Amino acid sequence: MNRMKDIIFVIPGEHWEGVNPATNSPSLGVAYLAGMLQKNGFSCAVLDMTVSGISQNDVLEKITQEKPLAVGISVNLFNAKAGITLSRRIKEKYHNNLPVIFGGAFPTSHPEKFLTEGLADCVVIGEGEYTLLEIIRCFKEKSAGGLCEISGLAYREKDRIFYTQRRERIRDLDSLPFPAWGVFPPLSLYRTRSRKSPAAP
Numbered sequence: 001m002n003r004m005k006d007i008i009f010v011i012p013g014e015h016w017e018g019v020n021p022a023t024n025s026p027s028l029g030v031a032y033l034a035g036m037l038q039k040n041g042f043s044c045a046v047l048d049m050t051v052s053g054i055s056q057n058d059v060l061e062k063i064t065q066e067k068p069l070a071v072g073i074s075v076n077l078f079n080a081k082a083g084i085t086l087s088r089r090i091k092e093k094y095h096n097n098l099p100v101i102f103g104g105a106f107p108t109s110h111p112e113k114f115l116t117e118g119l120a121d122c123v124v125i126g127e128g129e130y131t132l133l134e135i136i137r138c139f140k141e142k143s144a145g146g147l148c149e150i151s152g153l154a155y156r157e158k159d160r161i162f163y164t165q166r167r168e169r170i171r172d173l174d175s176l177p178f179p180a181w182g183v184f185p186p187l188s189l190y191r192t193r194s195r196k197s198p199a200a201p
Helices: 028-039 056-066 080-093 105-109 111-116 129-141
Strands: 007-011 044-048 070-074 100-103 122-124 153-157 160-163
Touching: 007 028, 007 056, 028 044, 028 070, 028 129, 044 056, 056 080, 070 080, 070 129, 080 100, 080 111, 100 105, 100 129, 105 111, 105 122, 111 122, 111 153, 111 160, 122 129
Parallel strands: 007 044, 007 070, 070 100, 100 122
Antiparallel strands: 122 153, 153 160
């Protein structure tokens, strides 16, 4: 298989109406994850639906083109429903052969929701730089131990949910690679409200 990207990160568009678009910053967390993967020789791309104007159909087409090892979906409370819908569509389209990984504060606090409703393969719990790196290595090298040997995640196997041991927090933040902003859509698409602007439109 001619794989073009090892992982595609997707940031779904908000599902709820009324979300204030005046501030829409690129995800620092995803940028750090991408930086860690790139430092270790893995390729990645970020599809940020909040600014790029692409649909879920466009995302599925991009996945077909890039043939990644996995898809990582980063969600919060506002776009979680859209992320779950996208995950289920990925599982259906690729016949459950493409792993889906969820991450973010909301999945960390409610991992079973994304494993059951979203049919995700695993949820990264807490800081994900080293956890995700080990997951992608596991998928690429087809490790015999599988996900059960990776700390800091919840995963689904044969309709059962398992938790691995807790991963310690990263103490030396200076050891992390710089965020990989180059894999994001053009940063000019993002908007940040200035302090002089009103708090609400």
